[in-house]
Amino acid sequence: MLTLLLVILGFFAGLLGALTGIGGGVLLTPILALHFGIPIREAIGTSLVAVITTSAASSSVHLQRHTTDIRLGMTLELATALGAGVMAYLVGYFNRNVLEGLFAAFLLYSSIMILSKGGKVKAEDELSPSANGDTVIPPYEPQRYPLGLGASLVAGALSGLLGIGGGPIKVPVMFIFMNVPLMVATATSNFMIGVTAAASAIVYYRRGDIAVEIAAPLAVGVFMGSLLGARLAPRVHTKIVVYLLVGIMLYLAAHLAIHLLRGGA
């Protein structure tokens, strides 16, 4: 029964993630912690597995469209993997309440960011040169590598801390500061998420913070949900889904805050 619930949870997280372009990992950790009674550190480690699954599946699609800059991705991964690995190690020394508080703050911050952009989150919405399915990428040369690497270090650390992909940081950094076209930035960020999440997930696994009986049904659900979401995405009115996602995020942030105020763990 629990297994079935986890598959369903993963399915909806994957579906919402693929429809909105915001990874479902941001929902999984708090729901596992609040509604399944899983210690938050295990919830983070467990949702990292789902994050890797989504990244692998969606990145293979981007790669076949040749919109991923593997060289740029690999270079920035030096920083994201380092940040993620080190942070995952440090998390072992963090208090559970601190983690829950940080997560609530992150959910609130992300919700505000999405709302301030009027619900526009998908890169493809703003830049769609694919009239005939062929993606035309203007020539570019990535710039300001030190800045990009620094921001990637932070994105990686956040990923290792909260069990998320960190796309909302990497995409704007590549797009705005490094002069990379938005489409390439999105595909490359997706590409990097797998390695970033793996760098911290390996640490969580070795520490015993990944519960396989929970991670497996969750990942199975996420995989099916994101495949369906990717197919539905062109036909679904994204804005409504984004507001649904923001609603859930705000609910989870409030729930975490109340949980903490009542004395936390």
Next chain:
Amino acid sequence: MNQRREPAFDRAVALVLRVGAFSCFFVMLAGLVAGLFVSGRIPVDIERAGVLLMLATPVVRVIVACFLFFRERDWKYGSISLGVLVILMLSAVFGIGEH
């Protein structure tokens, strides 16, 4: 340099990710189905294999890219890939904790 399009390179890396994602999906699914009929360690062990396969997929992806860069004599990006691989290995070594 960066915008050089290499379809074969992209396809090879995409294949690694696709095979990894699908095989881990089916292994995990097999574990879940096994759990319906058998109790005990066997289903959990199958699920564990699926999780480990998923953790290994990005590592294999880096190894393959590293190999392809060196084969192209692209020393710079070959070394960068090797660096990423070293970081991943280090996280496996330092991931030991008794918490």
